[in-house]
Amino acid sequence: xxxxxxxxxxxxxxxxxxxxxxxxxxxxxxxxxxxxxxxxxxxxxxxxxxxxxxxxxxxxxxxxxxxxxxxxxxxxxxxxxxxxxxxxxxxxxxxxxxxxxxxxxxxxxxxxxxxxxxxxxxxxxxxxxxxxxxxxxxxxxxxxxxxxxxxxxxxxxxxxxxxxxxxxxxxxxxxxxxxxxxxxxxxxxxxxxxxxxxx
Ligand code: VGL
Ligand code: ZN
Numbered sequence: 214x215x216x217x218x219x220x221x222x223x224x225x226x227x228x229x230x231x232x233x234x235x236x237x238x239x240x241x242x243x244x245x246x247x248x249x250x251x252x253x254x255x256x257x258x259x260x261x262x263x264x265x266x267x268x269x270x271x272x273x274x275x276x277x278x279x280x281x282x283x284x285x286x287x288x289x290x291x292x293x294x295x296x297x298x299x300x301x302x303x304x305x306x307x308x309x310x311x312x313x314x315x316x317x318x319x320x321x322x323x324x325x326x327x328x329x330x331x332x333x334x335x336x337x338x339x340x341x342x343x344x345x346x347x348x349x350x351x352x353x354x355x356x357x358x359x360x361x362x363x364x365x366x367x368x369x370x371x372x373x374x375x376x377x378x379x380x381x382x383x384x385x386x387x388x389x390x391x392x393x394x395x396x397x398x399x400x401x402x403x404x405x406x407x408x409x410x411x412x
Contacts, residue, residue, distance in 0.1 A: 214252045214253065214350055214351065214352070214353070215250060215251045215252050215253070215353065215355065216251060216252065216253040216254070216255065216346065216349075216351040216353065216354050216355065217247065217248070217250075217251040217253070217254045217255070217354075217355050217356075217357065218255055218256075218257070218330065218354050218355070218356045218357070218358075218368065218372075219244060219254065219255070219256040219257070219308075219313065219357060219358050220256075220257050220330065220356060220357065220358025220359060220364050220365050220368055220386075221257055221258065221259045221295075221358055221359050221360070221364050222237075222240070222241065222244065222256070222304055222305050222308050222358050222359065223258060223259060223295055223301065223302055223303060223304055223305065224300055224301050224302070224303050224304075224305060224306075225259075225294040225295050225301035225302065226259075226294075226295075226359045226360065227241075227305055230294070230301055231292045231293060231294040231295075231301050232291055232292050232294040232295075232389075234359040234360050234387045234388065234389055235387060235389075235390070236387045237359050237360075237387045238305070238307075239387065240357065240358065240359070240384075240385045240386065240387055241305050241307045241308050242307070243357075243384060243385040244308065244357050244358075244385050245307070245308065245309045247355075247357070247382070247385065248309060248312050251312075251355070253314055253349060253351055254312045254313050254314060255313065255314060255315050255316075255317065255342070255345075255346065256304070256310070256313045256315075256316045256317070257316070257317050257318075257319055257330035257340075257342070257358075257364065257368065258295075258302065258304070258316050258317070258318045258319070259294070259295035259302065259318075259319060259320050259364070260295060260297050260302060260318035260319060260320055260321055261294070261295050261296055261297065261302075261320045261321065261323075262296070262297055262321060262323050263293075263296050263297075264323045265296075265320065265323045265326075266283045266284070266288065266323050266324055266325070266326070267283070267288055267289070267290065267291050267320070267326040268290070268291060268292070268293045268294075269290035269291065269292065270292075270293050272290060275290055276290070277290055277291065277292050278290060278291075278391055283324070283325065283326070284324050284325060284335075285335070286325065286326075286334055286335050288326060288334075289391075295320070297321070314349075315345065317330055317340045317341065317342045317345075318340070319333070319340050320333075322338070325337065327340070328363045328364045328366070328367035328368070329364070329367035329368045329370070329371040330342050330364070330368040330371070331343050331368065331371035331372065331375065332371055334367070343371075343372075343375045346377070351377070352377065352378060353377065353378040353379075353380070354372055354377045354378070354379050354380070355379075355380050355381075355382055356368060356369055356372070356379060356380070356381050356382065356386075356408075357381075357382045357385035357386055358385070358386060359386065359387050359388070359389075360387065360388050360389045360396075361383075361386045361387060361388035361395075361396040361399050361400065362388040362389055362390065362391075362395040362396050362398075362399040363388075363389060365381065365386050365388075365399070366399040366402065366403060369381055369403045369406070369408050370402070370403065370406055373403075373406050373407045373408060379403075379407070379408045379409070380408065380409040380410075380411050381400065381403055381408050381409070381410050381411065382411050383400060383410055383411060383412050384411075384412065
């Protein structure tokens with residue numbers, strides 16, 4: 214059984230969006246073409262309330278991409294993005310969502326960010342994704358989406374820790390690359406943790 218995980222393929226992460234990932238739009242047709250190869254397709258959706266602590270705008274005097282401490286965890290400050298029930302949080306219009314069996318929202322607690330589709334960044338609570346996948350018989354996961362250096366990376370690391378066999382389809386992933394090479398380093402970290410990187 215083959216399972217595909219679509220990570221955050223949302224308007225705000227595509228060119229023109231609030232937190233645009235360079236080339237994010239290029240993965241949409243690649244993902245659409247992959248869909249028929251999979252038995253089970255699941256998507257994550259970054260889904261923040263307007264007062265989310267990861268938004269620079271909610272920290273007077275702080276700028277986008279600065280690092281702060283948020284409830285005891287290091288937090289990169291982002292532009293306001295993927296606000297619940299806004300167009301930016303919607304899946305890319307070109308994405309074929311008909312075969313998505315279930316969507317797992319994440320990042321709804323204003324006090325903590327959630328890059329991984331499985332847990333928040335402090336592993337304080339679970340989205341239910343791991344349990345759901347296991348209940349549906351998934352053992353091997355293929356992962357695509359954005360951003361390679363944030364949500365893809367942390368989803369893959371958590372998936373490995375939960376005992377899934379994981380492959381990253383790198384051609385269908387794009388990164389933010391706040392620092393040059395971040396996506397390459399993220400792929401190396403995922404490989405070192407046991408993921409197979411398919412180029
Ligand atoms: C993401 C930064 C903030 C991602 C989400 O989808 O990689 N990155 N929120
Ligand atoms: Zn976010």
